[in-house]
Amino acid sequence: MMHRNGLRPSAQRIAVLSFVANCRTHPSADEIYSRLSGKFPSLSRTTVYNSLHALTDASLLRELEIESGNMRYDFKPQPAHGHFVCRKCGKIFDTPLPRSLADSLTPGFCIDCVEIVYRGLCDICNKQ
Amino acid sequence: MMHRNGLRPSAQRIAVLSFVANCRTHPSADEIYSRLSGKFPSLSRTTVYNSLHALTDASLLRELEIESGNMRYDFKPQPAHGHFVCRKCGKIFDTPLPRSLADSLTPGFCIDCVEIVYRGLCDICNKQ
């Protein structure tokens, strides 16, 4: 994957990418750093940020502006989806995209991507 | 409006609220501060943040997590709408919401609000 985009697949970058890809929580840079510094004792925060930027530029990751002051990351090759943020437990759930999203846009506009964030209570918190 | 929510309508708060309400650009805290410090020479950044928080808590403003590291503000009493961010000129356009947004959500979830951000090229930048 990285070779195709002229990215050198270093051990750190592989670790960052596969962690985000296998992690269901859309982790932040700091979460990634904390979880990986066990395997890479010399890991630097800067490396995590560098990797995240490189992988984002290569369209392997997507940045989620879901939480103020904390960028979160998503594995991009997955099918497009929205996100639901529970205001109580803070968990983030993937949601399917509603059909006909582009319907309501002015003609002449060119859409690169659509970001949908629902906020509310998840089913578990809603019961309590 | 503020009285109804137990908010004291100070001159600064009125200025912040009416500036956001009449400003089509969804301004950031810093933009608000810059534009208002002419009328209020002693205005403090903290006051702007305080006012924005108070007005947000009172549901008169809405926070937009559109731009990383820069919260933007929207006048809430307007009908619900999405936002289109042009990747070239950076302008933010209001867009109508697509119908049946809640369709795709898991039952049991309670939706407080939906945020939709389109990214791409606006009609003017698209022509160039």
Next chain:
DNA sequence: ACTAATTTTGTAACGCTTACAATTAAGTTA
């Protein structure tokens, strides 16, 4: 006018992110 409560203000600090230079590692050529 007096008191009590709220708001504004300025400074300092916080947290996430970036800039930068030095070190290390990885590819390339001979």
Next chain:
DNA sequence: TAACTTAATTGTAAGCGTTACAAAATTAGT
């Protein structure tokens, strides 16, 4: 393999938006 070139990693320091806090100023009610 050895020398060379390029790219990635690391640590420190700085940047930026935001928040915490205490003092001063303003407002509201008696």
